[in-house]
């Protein structure tokens with residue numbers, strides 16, 4: 571297997587989208603695809619696709635295109651999806667319960683294995699067959715269940731402290747939905763998700779569209 575060079579985060583950020591499209595091609599029974607065809611589907615340039623996939627030594631062959639199955643498997647492997655990750659959710663409110671209830675993470679190898687909340691009224695409530703546990707149980711649970719990812723679905727005022735606690739107990743990666751920057755030691759991976767960032771981008775694009783149309787109407 572080829573050694574991978576350091577891949578930019580921008581490219582990594584695009585890989586899940588490649589994977590989704592390749593998954594569709596696979597489901598349609600397509601065995602190979604040219605960068606041109608992929609480009610038309612994905613609405614990105616063929617040269618961008620070639621450049622992105624060249625990061626991995628390129629899976630394509632001149633005149634043949636890409637082998638869909640192979641590319642799908644390789645991108646999955648690069649994204650670490652060829653193994654399972656167990657995750658726990660901290661915060662069993664609206665967001666925590668919605669994330670726990672979402673079935674499709676499993677398809678990618680992310681196993682929802684526990685959910686914790688400090689509110690005793692939530693203890694025992696079931697989220698997709700898994701009971702909410704009090705925070706005091708968390709430490710032991712992480713130790714016993716080989717958990718590697720924690721999802722933070724709690725308000726920002728306690729997120730930093732809870733993240734520290736998680737790391738002390740062996741969590742290696744945090745999927746952070748709390749609106750605060752976490753201060754974690756080197757080697758701990760954090761991925762921040764702020765849905766409102768995406769909404770703001772949408773809002774910007776609405777404005778831009780309106781503005782452009784107004785301008786062209788005035789011409």
Ligand code: NAI
Nearest residue numbers: 661662663664665687688689723724725728747763764765
């Ligand atoms: P919620 O109020 O329904 O749930 C929060 C839960 O966290 C409650 O059950 C509460 O008891 C628990 N909690 C609070 N402090 C805790 C602690 N120290 N340890 C354990 N559990 C604790 O709120 P919701 O709607 O579920 O949102 C959760 C947080 O996620 C909010 O702070 C919100 O701002 C944020 N959020 C972020 C989004 C994003 O895109 N990043 C989207 C939606 C919410």
